[in-house]
Amino acid sequence: xxxxxxxxxxxxxxxxxxxxxxxxxxxxxxxxxxxxxxxxxxxxxxxxxxxxxxxxxxxxxxxxxxxxxxxxxxxxxxxxxxxxxxxxxxxxxxxxxxxxxxxxxxxxxxxxxxxxxxxxxxxxxxxxxxxxxxxxxxxxxxxxxxxxxxxxxxxxxxxxxxxxxxxxxxxxxxxxxxxxxxxxxxxxxxxxxxxxxxxxxxxxxxxxxxxxxxxxxxxxxxxxxxxxxxxxxxxxxxxxxxxxxxxxxxxxxxxxxxxxxxxxxxxxxxxxxxxxxxxx
Amino acid sequence: xxxxxxxxxxxxxxxxxxxxxxxxxxxxxxxxxxxxxxxxxxxxxxxxxxxxxxxxxxxxxxxxxxxxxxxxxxxxxxxxxxxxxxxxxxxxxxxxxxxxxxxxxxxxxxxxxxxxxxxxxxxxxxxxxxxxxxxxxxxxxxxxxxxxxxxxxxxxxxxxxxxxxxxxxxxxxxxxxxxxxxxxxxxxxxxxxxxxxxxxxxxxxxxxxxxxxxxxxxxxxxxxxxxxxxxxxxxxxxxxxxxxxxxxxxxxxxxxxxxxxxxxxxxxxxxxxxxxxxxxxxxxxxxxxxxxxxxxxxxxxxxxxxxxxxxxxxxxxxxxxxxxxxxxxxxxxxxxxxxxx
Numbered sequence: 086x087x088x089x090x091x092x093x094x095x096x097x098x099x100x101x102x103x104x105x106x107x108x109x110x111x112x113x114x115x116x117x118x119x120x121x122x123x124x125x126x127x128x129x130x131x132x133x134x135x136x137x138x139x140x141x142x143x144x145x146x147x148x149x150x151x152x153x154x155x156x157x158x159x160x161x162x163x164x165x166x167x168x169x170x171x172x173x174x175x176x177x178x179x180x181x182x183x184x185x186x187x188x189x190x191x192x193x194x195x196x197x198x199x200x201x202x203x204x205x206x207x208x209x210x211x212x213x214x215x216x217x218x219x220x221x222x223x224x225x226x227x228x229x230x231x232x233x234x235x236x237x238x239x240x241x242x243x244x245x246x247x248x249x250x251x252x253x254x255x256x257x258x259x260x261x262x263x264x265x266x267x268x269x270x271x272x273x274x275x276x277x278x279x280x281x282x283x284x285x286x287x288x289x290x291x292x293x294x295x296x297x298x299x300x301x302x303x304x305x306x307x308x309x310x311x312x313x314x315x316x317x318x319x320x321x322x323x324x325x326x327x328x329x330x331x332x333x334x335x336x337x338x339x340x341x342x343x344x345x346x347x348x349x350x351x352x353x354x355x356x357x358x359x360x361x362x363x364x365x
Numbered sequence: 366x367x368x369x370x371x372x373x374x375x376x377x378x379x380x381x382x383x384x385x386x387x388x389x390x391x392x393x394x395x396x397x398x399x400x401x402x403x404x405x406x407x408x409x410x411x412x413x414x415x416x417x418x419x420x421x422x423x424x425x426x427x428x429x430x431x432x433x434x435x436x437x438x439x440x441x442x443x444x445x446x447x448x449x450x451x452x453x454x455x456x457x458x459x460x461x462x463x464x465x466x467x468x469x470x471x472x473x474x475x476x477x478x479x480x481x482x483x484x485x486x487x488x489x490x491x492x493x494x495x496x497x498x499x500x501x502x503x504x505x506x507x508x509x510x511x512x513x514x515x516x517x518x519x520x521x522x523x524x525x526x527x528x529x530x531x532x533x534x535x536x537x538x539x540x541x542x543x544x545x546x547x548x549x550x551x552x553x554x555x556x557x558x559x560x561x562x563x564x565x566x567x568x569x570x571x572x573x574x575x576x577x578x579x580x581x582x583x584x585x586x587x588x589x590x591x592x593x594x595x596x597x598x599x600x601x602x603x604x605x606x607x608x609x610x611x612x613x614x615x616x617x618x619x620x621x622x623x624x625x626x627x628x629x630x631x632x633x634x635x636x637x638x639x640x641x642x643x644x645x646x647x648x649x650x651x652x653x654x655x656x657x658x659x660x661x662x663x664x665x666x667x668x669x670x671x672x673x674x675x676x677x678x679x680x681x682x683x684x685x686x687x688x689x690x691x692x693x694x695x696x697x698x699x700x701x702x703x704x705x706x
Contacts, residue, residue: 166601166633179473182523188598189559248392263431263465 121339124152125159125172128251129328131359132198133172136347139355149343163192163331169340171331174200174251175258194329195336197347199362201295201325202255203312205280205302207287212236214306217323220260223290226267231288244282244291245270252276256292259324276360292324296360317362328361393428402496402701409694418443420701423457432465456480457510457537462517474518477530480537483511484528484551485565486592487607487627494641495664496678496699500607500627503660504647506590507567508536515549525554525561534569545569563594588613601633611649621650637668657686674703 123133130153137149152168159171164185177185177192185192204215212234222228224243231239245266246253257266271289273279276297283291284301295312298304304312308323316322336344346352353363399422406414422441427434440457460479464470482489485507491499501507515530527550534547551565567590589612596605611623627645634640645660664678678699683692 179519179523180526183519183526183553183555186523186555186558187553187561187596188603189600190598191558261431265431 118339119146120148120150121169121343122150122152122167123159123170123172123330124154124162124168125170125331126156126174126251126328127153128156128174128200128254129159129172129197129330132328132347132356132361133170133330135355135359136343136352139351140343140346143346144342147339160192160331163333164188164190166333169332170344173329173331174254174326176327176329177331191334192331193333193335194327194331195344195348196327196364197330197344197352198328198356198364199317199325200251200255200328201312201314201317201322201362202252202259202292203295203298204290204292204305204307204324205283205298206290206305207283208301208303209287210236210290210303212305213303214309216308217260220307221262221264224256224261224266224270225264226269239288242282242286242289243267243270244279244286244289245272246276246279246292247272247274250274252292252294255324255326259326260292294360295362296357314362318365325362327364392430393426395424395426397422397424397706399423399704399706400701401704402699405698407696413695414697425458432470433461433463435461455538458482469516469518472518474516477515477517478513480510480512481515483507483509483532483549483567484515484517484530485549485567485590486551486563486609487594487605490563493703494629494631494639494666495643495662496676496701497643497645497660497662497680500609500625500645501590501592503645504625504649504658506609506611506623506625508538510537511535511547512537512541513546513549520552520554524556525552527552559597559599561594561596563592563596565592565594566590602631604628604630621652623647623649624651625649639666640664641666655685655690659683659686659692669702672705674705676701676703 123137130151133151137151141147141149156173156175159168159173160177160181161171162168163171164181171192173194177194182192204220206212210231212231215234219228219234223234223241224245228234229241231237231241246256248257248266271282273282273291276293279291279293280297280299280302283289290305295314295317298312310316310322312322312324317325330344330347332340332344335341347355348364353365356363400420402418402420404414404416404418406412420443424439424441426437429435436458437456438458440455442453442455458480460477460481463476463478466474466476469476486501487499488501488507488509491502497503502509511532511534513530513532515528515532517526517528519526529550530548531546532549533541534545535541547567547569549565549567551563553561553563555561569588590609591611592607592609594605594607597603605628607625607627609623609625611625613621613623625645625647627643629641629643631639631641641662641664643660643662645658647658647660649656660680660682662678662680664676667675667677669675676699678697678701680697680699682695682697684695686692
């Protein structure tokens with residue numbers, strides 16, 4: 086037993102000593118100073134790609150590579166060091182935090198944009214406001230008539246985005262919250278198609294990104310708050326989520342320069358152009 | 366039995382693929398790994414092995430929907446290389462994580478039911494940076510997968526996580542040999558970023574009937590395993606030390622205490638190239654001599670592409686260590702490609 090514990094103690098000390106070797110500089114392990122890589126969320130991808138193009142124009146000696154793969158891929162890339170920035174349209178999960186900390190990684194989420202979803206109905210619909218629970222009941226099929234909400238007569242026509250879209254992802258997470266989407270929902274492939282359906286169908290209700298709102302449909306207040314850029318930014322509008330660029334520790338060097346660019350007025354203009362809400 | 370298993374696995378896989386193609390709700394992913402290995406082995410300087418093998422193929426299906434995640438892994442293992450080609454098919458994992466159970470959901474806990482990884486020591490966390498298996502797997506101290514139900518959750522303030530549950534105790538390749546079940550529990554704590562400690566317990570209980578298939582059983586009446594893992598990660602370097610103690614009560618009534626240690630160190634040299642080293646010592650019964658075993662392994666990994674990993678390993682195993690006579694030494698040189706798809 087004594088020998089067993091002696092061996093265990095010696096090996097533990099050796100392991101901790103090896104860990105402290107990281108304090109030394111290993112020049113052959115340095116990554117290129119003129120290259121950064123991003124991977125992850127397909128929702129954040131348009132922001133990252135457009136910002137990368139503009140950033141490289143302003144800094145011709147710098148190379149920025151951007152890939153998709155999903156938020157999980159982005160966060161995993163930070164954990165295994167295969168990317169400098171992991172894009173994510175969700176907060177890092179507890180399991181991922183613990184895994185990261187075990188590996189000595191301090192994953193920091195840098196919020197670069199917000200993704201807001203507006204609830205829209207036909208212009209003639211008398212309903213002005215709705216709650217999250219009512220939305221959930223409508224899109225899960227529990228509420229089927231407008232009269233159940235104090236509206237006019239007529240059947241509710243639910244218009245949804247396809248389940249592979251980021252917009253559906255937000256809607257599912259924040260509105261459906263575990264409920265199954267009703268089988269008779271009209272499935273569409275784009276925000277524009279949602280807008281067309283709602284504009285042309287009297288009993289329709291749908292959801293789309295703020296950038297696709299127009300005077301041809303009516304926007305509902307959700308939990309008493311209207312879907313505006315200001316309300317998404319100040320956090321009072323609930324059907325919205327932050328978009329992140331995750332880094333290992335606080336950003337520094339070229340990574341910081343790139344993220345600072347995304348957060349600059351020029352970068353936030355790109356955020357608006359691709360259909361999202363700026364953080365400020 | 367094998368044909369029944371193959372047909373069942375094929376049917377389940379087909380259904381899973383169909384669900385992925387046609388279902389609008391759940392998200393389904395199909396992916397896998399394939400290992401192709403060359404081994405050159407010497408026993409006390411005499412060539413004993415020179416073999417190519419498609420060592421293993423995993424086909425994995427993961428599906429997630431509202432309140433659940435399911436996983437199915439088919440394991441095609443070439444178990445008898447150099448004697449014949451035999452791709453034995455096993456269902457390695459087939460479990461569902463239930464995330465929406467009232468009260469448990471509010472506490473962030475999940476129930477995992479089915480054939481699942483056994484949460485003990487390093488057997489479920491070992492990611493094969495070296496070709497060799499984890500300590501528990503190498504010395505057959507625990508099964509890598511077993512049938513059962515476990516509760517999984519997190520410690521407050523994201524300090525760590527835990528798993529606890531009941532499993533059959535016979536592993537995924539054997540029929541359950543007794544009426545009693547086994548218990549398993551692990552707690553992983555990350556007190557500061559870069560350091561973690563995991564404590565695990567695995568307790569087997571075998572009932573009064575020690576007969577298996579009508580024959581007297583040589584299985585232990587009870588078997589306990591306790592393991593502690595101390596690990597670290599810092600930049601390009603990571604590693605751990607594991608100490609494991611086993612207690613097996615033989616049916617003859619004579620108890621044996623076993624002691625096992627493993628130590629691992631890995632380092633990223635440059636982007637895509639890493640070096641790894643491991644040392645394991647096994648003393649399965651402290652009352653016996655010449656039953657100890659030492660294993661030394663070193664290796665280099667190279668990311669040939671994003672999806673293909675090349676591993677080059679040298680491994681020395683010393684058997685029958687202890688006592689006056691020299692140990693039996695086996696030297697293994699291995700090259701392996703791991704292809705992900």
